Amino acid sequence: MTTITNAIAANSAATLATIDAESLRQSARRAATVSEQAAAPTRWSVAEVAELFALPFNDLLFGAQQVHRDHFDANTVQLSTLLSIKTGGCEEDCGYCPQSAHHDAGVKAEKLMELDEVLEAARAAKANGATRFCMGAAWRSPKDRHLEPVMDMVREVKAMGLETCVTLRMLKGEQAQALKDAGLDYYNHHLDTSPEFYGKIITTRTYQDRLDTIGHVRDAGINVCCGGIVGMGESREARAGLIAQLANMGPYPESVPINNLVAVEGTPLAGTAPIDPFEFVRTIAVARITMPRAMVRLSAGREAMDDALQSLCFLAGANSIFYGEKLLTTGNPQAERDRSLLARLDIRTEGYAR
Helix, strand or coil: CHHHHHHHHHHHHHHHHHHHHHHHHHHHHHHHHHHHHHHCCCCCCHHHHHHHHCCCHHHHHHHHHHHHHHHCCCCECEEEEEEEEECCCECCCCCCCCCECCCCCCCCCCCCCCHHHHHHHHHHHHHCCCCEEEEEECCCCCCHHHHHHHHHHHHHHHHCCCEEEEECCCCCHHHHHHHHHCCCCEEECCCECCHHHHCCCCCCCCHHHHHHHHHHHHHCCCEEECCEEECCCCCHHHHHHHHHHHHCCCCCCCEEEEEECCCCCCCCCCCCCCCCHHHHHHHHHHHHHHCCCCEEEECCCHHHCCHHHHHHHHHCCCCEEECCCEECCEECCCHHHHHHHHHHCCCECCCCCC
16 A cells, blocks of 8 residues: 555656646746846737737746846845825826825825924934935925926935925926926826826826826926826726836836825825735736836835735845835835844845945
8 A cells, every 4th residue: 555655646746746846947947037027128018918918827927937047136125215295285187196286185284394303304214224315395396496496405305315206286397497407316207107097097197198297207307206196996907007107118217116195185096996915916927017217116005015015026126115204195004023024034225326
């Protein structure tokens, strides 16, 4: 009986080894194809991006991880902190945003923060390990008089040894140049979604307005931080359309935040069904494959993600997070929880400042 049992076990092991080897070969072939696509200097069609979304989940993550390792240390994450320096009262009607004056989400319009307050927050961010400090102001478009105090913030934060980033909504070309002259490293300006779905979310600003601002930022020599929001009721094709727009910018953004909708009460998107968690991970993976050298950042909505979901996002190629107690006007995980998760995953947080 023992001989028969051993023979069965040996045959089963051999069969499993054959199956596993073939499975690995198939996955490797798919991953190699993905890597070749990511390395090719060609434009991504929406259909090609949609094909990536449609890959088997394990194959997609395998391919994304391979692309990620080709360009980054897979066990290092960059930390950024975002501070709202001017909250509420925005003239735009973005359906997701509690800062819009069009919505009654309980966010009051506030004045621009004083320089000393901003610098205190920047020092705390640096002490907690952040290497980039982002400042956001709820304007439709800043007036020139608004830029002077913001440029002072940029100069002083940069003098601390932090990378600087601002998001001030739409910019003119000369305003982008003034920010560059002040030492700004990154400008954040999202596309939000695909061109086709965009009109269902925003009516006060066109898609071209957003592209024009990004063009002004590029012309001024400032790095671009540009991504979008998923979970707003869009289709997978719309998500593919967003990624294709980003990947085809030429060059694609240096930083690509992927936001998971925080459906705030009082906004038109309150009550929107959340995106399937695995679909969110797929979005991260597809962003990594199509923009292999970008910092792909987990942004809004991370507070609602459990540790397992965030870990899958890191496996899919996310290598940056917004870190701290507040992300504009929505909550963000406490720094201690973040440190604990990264430690459990053996992920380091140094070495990404540019």
